[in-house]
Amino acid sequence: MLPDLAPGLKPGSDAWWARVTEDGTPLSFSAGLRQEDGTRTGVPTLLFLARESEHPTVYLDLNGMTDRTDPSVGTMTAVSGTDLHLAAFGVHPDYLGSYTLIPVAGPLVSPAPRNTPEARAWWLGVLSRSRTDPHARGRRFTGSLGGHSAVARLGDAPAPPPSTPNVPEELTWHRPDGVDQRIWLWTPAAEQVGLALLFDGHMWSDRLPVAPVLADLHRRDAIPPTAAVLIDPIDPAHRSADLAGEDDYLDHLVTDLLPMVEAELLVRGHRRVAEPERTVAAGQSFGGLASFRLAARHPDVVGAVVSQSGSFWWPSTDEDAPRAVLDWLRAQPVRDTRTVIQVGAYEGLLSATNHDLAALIAERGEHLAFREVHGGHDWAWWSEHLADALIAALRP
Numbered sequence: 394m395l396p397d398l399a400p401g402l403k404p405g406s407d408a409w410w411a412r413v414t415e416d417g418t419p420l421s422f423s424a425g426l427r428q429e430d431g432t433r434t435g436v437p438t439l440l441f442l443a444r445e446s447e448h449p450t451v452y453l454d455l456n457g458m459t460d461r462t463d464p465s466v467g468t469m470t471a472v473s474g475t476d477l478h479l480a481a482f483g484v485h486p487d488y489l490g491s492y493t494l495i496p497v498a499g500p501l502v503s504p505a506p507r508n509t510p511e512a513r514a515w516w517l518g519v520l521s522r523s524r525t526d527p528h529a530r531g532r533r534f535t536g537s538l539g540g541h542s543a544v545a546r547l548g549d550a551p552a553p554p555p556s557t558p559n560v561p562e563e564l565t566w567h568r569p570d571g572v573d574q575r576i577w578l579w580t581p582a583a584e585q586v587g588l589a590l591l592f593d594g595h596m597w598s599d600r601l602p603v604a605p606v607l608a609d610l611h612r613r614d615a616i617p618p619t620a621a622v623l624i625d626p627i628d629p630a631h632r633s634a635d636l637a638g639e640d641d642y643l644d645h646l647v648t649d650l651l652p653m654v655e656a657e658l659l660v661r662g663h664r665r666v667a668e669p670e671r672t673v674a675a676g677q678s679f680g681g682l683a684s685f686r687l688a689a690r691h692p693d694v695v696g697a698v699v700s701q702s703g704s705f706w707w708p709s710t711d712e713d714a715p716r717a718v719l720d721w722l723r724a725q726p727v728r729d730t731r732t733v734i735q736v737g738a739y740e741g742l743l744s745a746t747n748h749d750l751a752a753l754i755a756e757r758g759e760h761l762a763f764r765e766v767h768g769g770h771d772w773a774w775w776s777e778h779l780a781d782a783l784i785a786a787l788r789p
Contacts, residue, residue, distance in 0.1 A: 395472055395479070396426055396440070405475025410444060417530020418442050419492075421547045426481060436483040437547055441492065442528070443469055446476040448496035453480045454523070454540065456490040457739035457769025461516055464501035484547065485738075489766065491534075491542040491773040493523040508710065535600050536772055537593065544773045551777070554609035561598050561623055564657065569649050570641070575625035576650070578657055579604055581611045583618030586663050587671030588654070589783065590646070590687075590695075592636060592680030594623030601776040610780055616787040617671065620663060622654055636679035637707055640690060643683065647691045669696030670731065673786045677701045677775045681734075685718060688730050697731040697786040701775045705746040716746055722753055731760040733785045735778055737768040762786075 395404055398420070399412040413420070419441045425434030443451045451469045453459065459467030469478035501519065505511035520540040525533050531544030532553075544550065561577035568574055577598045580586065589607075597603035603621065610616045624646075626632035635642040655665050672695050674684035681703025688695040705718050732754055736747035744765075751763040762785035768774040 404472060405444075405477040413442065414528040418526055418528040419530075419545050423486070423547055425483075434483075437486050437488075439482050439484055439488075439545055439547065441469065441480045441482070441494075441526075441545075443478040443494050443496075443526070444476050445478055445494075445496050448498060450497045450499055450501075451478040452495040452497055452501055452519075453492060454495060454520075455480075455482060455492040455545065456771040456773065457488075457737060458482050458484070458490065461501070461512075461519075462503055462507045464503070468500060485767040486547060487767045489544070489546050489768045489771075489774045489777065491536065491771050492526070492545050493520070493536075493540045493542045494526055495519060495523045497522065532773075534772065534776075537596055542773070554605040554780075555612075557605050557608035559608055560602075560604050561621070563598070566650055566653060569645050572627070572631070574627055574631075576654075577623040577625075578654065579607055579621040579623070580658065580661055580663055581607070581618050581620065583611075584663060585618060585666050586658065587617055587619040587666050587673075587787065588651075589619050589621040589787075590672070590674045590684075591621060591623045592626070592674075592676035592683060593632075594625045596772060596776075597623045598625075601772060603776075603779070606780050610783065615780075615784050619671070619673075619783075619787060620654075620658060620665070622650070624650075632679060636676070636683035637704065640686070643687045643690050646687060647694050651694070669694055670729075670789075671696070671787070673697035673699060673731075673783065675699035675701075675779070675782065675786075676703075677772070678770065679704050679707075681705075682707050682718070685732070688732075689718075689721065689725075692728060692730060696729065697733075699733045699735075699779070699782040699786050700747075701735045701778070701782065702737055702740060702743060702770050703734065703747060703750075704743065705750050706742050710742060712742065716749070719746075719750055719753055722750075722757075727757050728759055731762075731786050733762045733782045735764045735766060735775075735782055737766050737770060737774065739767075739769045743770065 402409040419439040422438045425436040453467045469480040523540045525541040529543035533543045561579040566574045676684040681700030754761045
């Protein structure tokens, strides 16, 4: 049943849309939607709206709530006689997730099982037709796969950090394997600096700018002076090979990229503090896995790890497969590494393996800061919780 969102106005009319979207979408109902008897369901609910007349179907891709292996869950309900499509989702009060609207000619059907090349290619094609909700009240950004996303939550978003004129400078790393890779270098106003290595630098340099976050952390003295290197993934194939492949790339980061960065810092009047606790590797998904492996392989250089939704199921998604990172850690003496693990509650096997790794680190008595977020595999919450993760990793 369509809720009476604008009494006295015809649903789908221009006046109805103006009234309903004046505070932005999705609409939030912390006590749930109203039922026929006038009571509320008691289930916190987000109500998504789309105005679409050129296509009969609109698919809502809501991170952690919908699943492209069963697109019927995200297919919005078309209201007869209007161009209105809607979908309601009951969510946890602290849910935080990104969403995109995808007008399509008919019901979506994946051509192959999830995580196969065919399914991935199909989904990328679907995402190419995505559009940002024009009435979104949340932050808008372009995701790593190209989807045009906005952030959904029940309450108000925290105030963003102040903007900063101090933006990262783009440089080129000429890798030992002959590949040229973009990086961006951000520096604070301090001579002696630690270092944060952030994977998926294309997201942090532009789409979800990390410079204001870093500047605000330094303004508040929340972390010691820390320069940041944002490392571009080049493309999906290089990203997978570099972050979840052999150890050569991780070694090149330490033996080749790091000396280059130190030279660039000196030119700009900075000197890197060499103690490992002042260098953190941070990443998401495969980037979280690579951050952990980098600190494991070079603990004398990288003494802190931030992993957000780290792919610790690696190297196999089979439920009963061995987990290489956990097996490695069980054979090691207790380490001084500071590990920060954040994971979404709605990430299936990935959530489970992150919990397993966190439990093992805690059992060993190593430094651990663990947080489960009510979200999925999502830049929306990764970006929002990065600041707290860096504080936990770098502030003794």
